Amino acid sequence: VRGANRLLMSCTTPVAEGMDIWTESAPAVRARRAALEMLLSNHYADCRGPCFLQCPANVDVQGYLAFANAGMYREALALIRETNPMPLACGRVCVRYCEASCRRNDVDSPAAINFMKRYVADLEYDNLPAPASVSKTGKKVAIVGGGPAGLTCGYFLATKGHAVTIFDQQPKLGGMLRYGIPEYRLPEAVLDKEINYLLAHGIESRTNLRLGRDVRLDDLKRQGFDAIYIALGSWIAKGMGIESETHPNILSGIAFLEGVKRNGPPTLHGTVAVVGGGNTAVDASRTALRCGAEKVVILYRRSESEMPADEVEVKDARDEGVDIRFLVAPKRAVVEGGRLVGLECFRMELGEPDASGRRRPVQVAGSEFLFACDWAISAIGQEPDLQGLENETLGRIAVTKWKNIQADPETFQTSVPGVFAGGDAMTGPQAAIDAIGGARKAAWVIDRYLTTGTVEKFQAGFFSKRTALAPLDASFFAEFEKTARETMPKLDGHERTHHWDEVDLGVTATQVRRETSRCLSCGCASVFDCDLKVLSGNYDARQEHYMGRIKKHKLDDRHPYILLDGNKCILCGRCVR
Ligand SMILES: Cc1cc2nc3c(=O)[nH]c(=O)nc-3n(C[C@H](O)[C@H](O)[C@H](O)COP(=O)(O)OP(=O)(O)OC[C@H]3O[C@@H](n4cnc5c(N)ncnc54)[C@H](O)[C@@H]3O)c2cc1C
Ligand code: SF4
Ligand code: SF4
Ligand code: SF4
Known part of the structure; x- marks a missing residue:
C-alpha cells in the first residue's frame, strides 16, 4: 500500500477508502522471491527428470515413454515432435545425452530412450496429421x-x-x-x-x-x-599439417563422405588409414570398408577413453572389422615414385589436460614408425x-x-x-x-x-532439482528391481559391409513394452499445472539460495488415490486442518 511503512499482508489488511494498492513494487517482488526461495530450499523434488533437462531440445522423455508403454504410439510421437521435429533422424543418430544422465544408470543401465523414439517415429510417421493452416504474419x-x-x-x-x-x-x-x-x-x-x-x-x-x-x-x-x-x-576439414598431405590418395573425411553421397562410392583397395577419433573418423572407416578396402585402421592420438566418437559407433565399427590403434599420430605421408606408401607416425603418450579437459597427447621422442597404407583419410576436425x-x-x-x-x-x-x-x-x-x-x-x-520488435532471451522456466540440494541416496536406487536393457537387433557385422543397408533393424513392440517399463518416472506429476513452478520462474527464484539441512521424506502411498509426498510440501497447512 503506497504510504505504508512496510509490506502489508493482503489477507489480514482491511480495504480502506482511497487505499492505493501496488502489487509489483520492488520490496513486494523481493519478499515474494524470498518466500519462494525459503520454500524451495527444502523442496526436495524434481519437476523434470534429468533426461528432459539434459536433452538440448528438452524432449519430454518420461511422457513419451509412458505413452509408448500404454501403446499410445501416436501420442508419443506427437509429444516428441513438440520440441524435436526430427525424430526419424534423431531416433537413428542421436548421441543420447538423455541416456547418459538417466537415473536408471544408478540402478543398472540407462533406459533405451532413443530406441523407443525410433520405434514410435517409424511406426507412426505416415500417420502424422496434414500440416494445419496458420494465419500469416506477413513477415x-x-x-x-x-x-x-x-x-x-x-x-x-x-x-x-x-x-x-x-x-x-x-x-x-x-x-x-x-x-x-x-x-x-x-x-x-x-x-x-x-x-x-x-x-x-x-x-x-x-x-x-x-x-x-x-x-x-x-x-x-x-x-x-x-x-x-x-x-x-x-x-571445412582441418588439415593434418603434414608433408605430402595433398597426395591424391589422401582424402578429407567429410569430402570423402560427401563424395559417396553425391557421386556414388569410389573404389578403394588395400589398407586405408583413417586419422582421427570422432564421428567423422568412424563413419569414414566403415564407409571405406563398404568401398572395397581390405583393411581399415583408425589411428587416434589419444587413448580410448578420450575418443569423442559415440561408443556404440565404435563398437559397430569394430564388429565390422575396423582396427583402432591408440596413441598414434602421423608425422608425414611417405610417397615413393608418386605412390603413397604409408604414414610415418609418432607414438604418443598422455600429458597434462588441455583446454578441452582431455589429457594432451605428447610425442614420444624417437618413436617414429611407418604405418603402411594405400589410402589415408584425415578426419581430425572441421570448422x-x-x-x-x-x-x-x-x-x-x-x-x-x-x-x-x-x-x-x-x-x-x-x-x-x-x-x-x-x-x-x-x-x-x-x-x-x-x-x-x-x-x-x-x-x-x-x-x-x-x-x-524486441530481442528477448529464451525463457526455459524454473525447474526444481533434488540434486541442487543434496545427492540422491543409494537406498533410493536400491528399491528398484534390476532389469536388463533391451538391445538393438543389427545386421551381421561382416556381411553388412558388402552393402549400404541400414545396420540397426529397430526394436519390437514387446521390447518397447519391456523397456518403457524400466523408466523410473523421475519427474513430478504436477509439472504441467504447478503454481510453485510458474511463480518460481516468474520471480526468478534460486532454489539453492537458502540451502540448509534437507529433510528427505519417504513417499506415502497407502491411500489408493492420494500420494503423499512430504518432499513437495508448500506449507499450506491443509493436511493438518
Ligand atoms: C561424418 C559425420 C557424422 C556425424 N554423426 C553424427 C551422429 O551420429 N549423431 C549426431 O547427433 N551428430 C552427428 N554429426 C554431427 C551433426 O551432423 C551436426 O552436428 C549437425 O548436422 C549440425 O547441424 P547444422 O544444421 O548446424 O549444420 P549442417 O548439418 O552442417 O548443415 C549446414 C547446411 O548449410 C549449408 N551451407 C553451408 N555453407 C553454405 C553456404 N555458403 N551457402 C548456402 N548453404 C550453405 C550446407 O550445405 C548444409 O546443408 C556428424 C557429423 C559428421 C560430419
Ligand atoms: S512441479 Fe511443482 S510440486 Fe512438482 S517438483 Fe516442480 S515445483 Fe515441485
Ligand atoms: S535421444 Fe536425443 S533427442 Fe531423444 S531425448 Fe535423448 S538427447 Fe533428446
Ligand atoms: S528413468 Fe525415466 S524419467 Fe528417469 S531419467 Fe531415465 S528416462 Fe528419464
Whole structure:
C-alpha cells in the first residue's frame, strides 16, 4: 500500500477508502522471491527428470515413454515432435545425452530412450496429421543452411505463420545428416520423408544456391527478409599439417563422405588409414570398408577413453572389422615414385589436460614408425566456411577466435541486429540434437523479434532439482528391481559391409513394452499445472539460495488415490486442518 511503512499482508489488511494498492513494487517482488526461495530450499523434488533437462531440445522423455508403454504410439510421437521435429533422424543418430544422465544408470543401465523414439517415429510417421493452416504474419525469414538447425528453426517459424525460405548450397536439404552420415546409419529415404513433412508446413526451399557466391546477405536484405538465421554448419576439414598431405590418395573425411553421397562410392583397395577419433573418423572407416578396402585402421592420438566418437559407433565399427590403434599420430605421408606408401607416425603418450579437459597427447621422442597404407583419410576436425558472411549493407558479422559465428548464447543474435545464427556454425561441431535444440530456442526468439520488435532471451522456466540440494541416496536406487536393457537387433557385422543397408533393424513392440517399463518416472506429476513452478520462474527464484539441512521424506502411498509426498510440501497447512 503506497504510504505504508512496510509490506502489508493482503489477507489480514482491511480495504480502506482511497487505499492505493501496488502489487509489483520492488520490496513486494523481493519478499515474494524470498518466500519462494525459503520454500524451495527444502523442496526436495524434481519437476523434470534429468533426461528432459539434459536433452538440448528438452524432449519430454518420461511422457513419451509412458505413452509408448500404454501403446499410445501416436501420442508419443506427437509429444516428441513438440520440441524435436526430427525424430526419424534423431531416433537413428542421436548421441543420447538423455541416456547418459538417466537415473536408471544408478540402478543398472540407462533406459533405451532413443530406441523407443525410433520405434514410435517409424511406426507412426505416415500417420502424422496434414500440416494445419496458420494465419500469416506477413513477415519473411531467410534461413541460410538447410541442415538440422536450419530445418528446425524454419519449421517452428513456419508454424507461427512466418514465410520461411531456406537457402542451401547443396542439391538437397539435410546438411551433414545427408552428406556426412552414411546411408547404413540414416537411409536417405527416411531423411527425405522427414524433410518433406517439415517443408510441407509452408517452407520454401532454394537449393544449389551458395551464400557468398550465388546469393549475398545484401541480396537477402534487398529482398525484404525481416530476419535472417545463419546455420551453415562446419564444412571445412582441418588439415593434418603434414608433408605430402595433398597426395591424391589422401582424402578429407567429410569430402570423402560427401563424395559417396553425391557421386556414388569410389573404389578403394588395400589398407586405408583413417586419422582421427570422432564421428567423422568412424563413419569414414566403415564407409571405406563398404568401398572395397581390405583393411581399415583408425589411428587416434589419444587413448580410448578420450575418443569423442559415440561408443556404440565404435563398437559397430569394430564388429565390422575396423582396427583402432591408440596413441598414434602421423608425422608425414611417405610417397615413393608418386605412390603413397604409408604414414610415418609418432607414438604418443598422455600429458597434462588441455583446454578441452582431455589429457594432451605428447610425442614420444624417437618413436617414429611407418604405418603402411594405400589410402589415408584425415578426419581430425572441421570448422565453418564463413566467406559468405561478407556484405556491404548489414555490417560485420563478428566471429569467435575459434572461427565460429559469434552470437549471444541466449538470444542467438549476431553482432548485426536481426541476423541470428545457430547450429555447428555458431557452436563448432557438435551433434544434431544440439543444432535442433538451439534452433528451437532461436525460433522462439526470432518469432518474438518479428512480432514485438524486441530481442528477448529464451525463457526455459524454473525447474526444481533434488540434486541442487543434496545427492540422491543409494537406498533410493536400491528399491528398484534390476532389469536388463533391451538391445538393438543389427545386421551381421561382416556381411553388412558388402552393402549400404541400414545396420540397426529397430526394436519390437514387446521390447518397447519391456523397456518403457524400466523408466523410473523421475519427474513430478504436477509439472504441467504447478503454481510453485510458474511463480518460481516468474520471480526468478534460486532454489539453492537458502540451502540448509534437507529433510528427505519417504513417499506415502497407502491411500489408493492420494500420494503423499512430504518432499513437495508448500506449507499450506491443509493436511493438518
Ligand atoms: C561424418 C559425420 C557424422 C556425424 N554423426 C553424427 C551422429 O551420429 N549423431 C549426431 O547427433 N551428430 C552427428 N554429426 C554431427 C551433426 O551432423 C551436426 O552436428 C549437425 O548436422 C549440425 O547441424 P547444422 O544444421 O548446424 O549444420 P549442417 O548439418 O552442417 O548443415 C549446414 C547446411 O548449410 C549449408 N551451407 C553451408 N555453407 C553454405 C553456404 N555458403 N551457402 C548456402 N548453404 C550453405 C550446407 O550445405 C548444409 O546443408 C556428424 C557429423 C559428421 C560430419
Ligand atoms: S512441479 Fe511443482 S510440486 Fe512438482 S517438483 Fe516442480 S515445483 Fe515441485
Ligand atoms: S533427442 Fe536425443 S538427447 Fe533428446 S531425448 Fe531423444 S535421444 Fe535423448
Ligand atoms: S528413468 Fe525415466 S524419467 Fe528417469 S531419467 Fe531415465 S528416462 Fe528419464
